[in-house]
Amino acid sequence: xxxxxxxxxxxxxxxxxxxxxxxxxxxxxxxxxxxxxxxAGRGLQLLFYSVGIGQISSEVPQNLSASRPQDRQFIxxxxxxxxxxxxxxxxxxxxxxxxxxxxxxxxxxLTVT
Amino acid sequence: xxxxxxSPQFLSIQEGENLTVYCNSSSVFSSLQWYRQEPGEGPVLLxxxxxxxxxxxxxxxxxxxxxxxxxxxxxITAAQTGDTGLYLCAGERGGSNYKLTFGxxxxxxxxx
Numbered sequence: 093x094x095x096x097x098x099x100x101x102x103x104x105x106x107x108x109x110x111x112x113x114x115x116x117x118x119x120x121x122x123x124x125x126x127x128x129x130x131x132a133g134r135g136l137q138l139l140f141y142s143v144g145i146g147q148i149s150s151e152v153p154q155n156l157s158a159s160r161p162q163d164r165q166f167i168x169x170x171x172x173x174x175x176x177x178x179x180x181x182x183x184x185x186x187x188x189x190x191x192x193x194x195x196x197x198x199x200x201x202l203t204v205t
Numbered sequence: 206x207x208x209x210x211x212s213p214q215f216l217s218i219q220e221g222e223n224l225t226v227y228c229n230s231s232s233v234f235s236s237l238q239w240y241r242q243e244p245g246e247g248p249v250l251l252x253x254x255x256x257x258x259x260x261x262x263x264x265x266x267x268x269x270x271x272x273x274x275x276x277x278x279x280x281i282t283a284a285q286t287g288d289t290g291l292y293l294c295a296g297e298r299g300g301s302n303y304k305l306t307f308g309x310x311x312x313x314x315x316x317x
Contacts, residue, residue, distance in 0.1 A: 124303045135309035136248075136293070143303060182247050191236050191255070192303050194295070196247030 094119035098183050098197035106205055111156075111170040113200050115183030118164065123185040125166040126194065127158055130180040142166060143188065178204045208232055209296055209308035217314040221283055226311040228294035229276045234306075235299050237277045239268055242291040242310075284315045 095118045105111060117123050124143050128136040138151045140158035148158050155174050159167045166183060180201055184194040210229045218224055228237070236255045240248035252261050254270035254277060261268045265288075267280040281288055291312050295305040 134291075136307045138304060138307075141304060184247075186303065188303075191238075191253050192297055192305065193238060193250055193253055194305060195250065196240075199245070199247050201245070 094185070094195065096183060096185055096195060096197040098181075098200055100200060101198065102201045102203075104203045104205060105173050107175055108172045111168070111173050111177070111202070113168040113181055113183075113202075115166040115168075115197055116164055117185045120164070120185065120187065122163060122188045124188055124192065125160060126184040126186075127166065127168050128182040128184065130182060130199075136182065140168070173204045175204050178202055208306045209294055211292075211294060211308035211311050213311060214309070215312050215314075217316065218284055219316050220286055223280070223282050224284060224313070225278055225280045226292055226313070227276065227278050228296075228308055230296065231275065232296075232298060233274050234296035235274075237270055237274070237294060237296045238305070239277070239279055240293040240295065242293060243289075248291075248293055281313075284313075286315050286317050289313060289315045 097116050126141045127139040130136050140150055142148050142160045145160055156170050180199050182199045183197040186192045186194045208230055212227050236253055238253045239251045241251055242248040252268045257272045257274045259270045265282045269278050291310045293310045295307045297305055
């Protein structure tokens with residue numbers, strides 16, 4: 093069976109500090125990978141998605157970047173955090189064919205102080 | 206422009222009541238999914254509907270896809286406190302490059 097991991101679970105960082113959130117998937121190959129941000133327990137904002145190693149599509153211009161160094165690893169980064177980067181970050185995967193149903197990780201709660 | 210409108214945004218009911226939440230769009234979707242999310246956790250996929258008019262049941266939950274594949278509903282019978290959570294619908298449009306369009310969700314609270 094497939095499993096998706098995210099870490100850390102919670103993070104408190106000062107403004108201007110760097111960020112690295114990691115997501116890994118087990119039990120599948122060549123997944124599509126996604127980073128979302130969720131504000132105040134409401135809808136999901138798609139930040140980045142990737143259909144293969146080194147292939148990143150950005151949905152929203154922002155202070156963040158994403159990388160996919162390995163098939164089942166997806167990293168969300170920032171060089172300098174802003175207060176507005178606070179939120180709940182979710183990683184998800186879907187199969188590379190079929191209905192593209194997405195399966196989410198447990199999320200990272202980021203607070204920028 | 207929000208492509209998927211969910212209503213109501215908030216719903217608070219007593220245990221044992223029935224409820225329906227809606228997901229509407231002016232766009233046609235190839236498939237539509239419903240997720241439930243509990244506080245502090247990631248959304249969990251409940252069901253995917255693909256065919257216009259399709260009805261799927263998951264215990265006390267009944268999901269329906271509109272005939273024109275532009276809307277969907279989720280009906281819960283005899284709600285329980287464990288049904289509390291944020292219900293999100295998400296649709297896939299043809300040519301969407303593997304992306305889903307998410308609604309903003311319905312926050313359901315079932316009181317004991």
